[in-house]
Amino acid sequence: MLLGLCLGAVAGAAEQQTIAAAQALLVHDLAQQLEAKDSPDMNRVASLVFVLADHLEPSSDGPSRRVLERVRDYVVGRDTYQVACNDLSDFYLAATFLGRAGLAVDVGDMPQRLARCLEHASDFALSNALILIGRYRLPSAEGYKHRVVASVEARQQPNGSFHPTDGPNGFYETSHAVLGLYYCGGDPKAIAKGQTYLLDHLPDMQRIGFLDGLAETLIFLKWMGVEVPGEADYRSHLLAQVRPDGGLCQVQRAGCESDWHATSLLYELLQMP
Secondary structure: OHHHHHHHHHHHHHHHHHHHHHHHHHHHHHHHHHOOOOOOOHHHHHHHHHHHHHOOOOOOOOHHHHHHHHHHHHHHHOOHHHOOHHHHHHHHHHHHHHHHOOOOOOOOOHHHHHHHHHHHOOHHHHHHHHHHHHHOOOHHHHHHHHHHHHHHHOOOOOOOOOOOOOOHHHHHHHHHHHHHHHHOOOOHHHHHHHHHHHHHHHHHHHHHOEHHHHHHHHHHHHHOOOOOOOHHHHHHHHHHOOOOOOOOOOEOOOOOOOOHHHHHHHHHHOOOO
């Protein structure tokens, strides 16, 4: 019993070290995005803001808060009327996440403009918008939410996915569509079918080394309250692939480098109950 407690303490300490190292990588990557000569990738910025803001201590004055303050200044200072429609939901997401960290941003008429943008948005942007609308309870979206839900549901394939092809590109379309429908009260049968598709592909993701997809699926299914058989083994597998810098490769290959998205998912996953 004592040995088990000691091993658990060692494992806990190792995970905390990984969390700290991953956090440092994410803070650095977000700062680099803000310093880019071209406009930052707002999908990347929003994703990084989410994980950093979600686990920010209210009294923190460390690197995470400082880089989030820089993002707030960027969002506030940007003329979002010049932002392409497919990027507008990411600006809105970033503003929403910042608000949860106590860094409020006045979004102005961004919700109304987002509604107009969705008329011509990409499939992925529509799914992303559903997550924004449903998870963060946007009252301004009630007038068009059902239309977007119907548009996303119409893309579902017979196998439960939301993309005509398998593989990483199709995976992201599916994972975000299922999560968006779940948060927006979509057709329960469509949601269940999509969840089953994700569950069934977990072994393949581990086998081919698709670490990013493996981590995202575990997180999204946990958010949806879906039990994952072998979850502890998948988690252990991901931890075994952590690089010396605390990051995770998107796809596990010899000589691969830590990827910002996979590392952000690792950071989120390790702090979930």
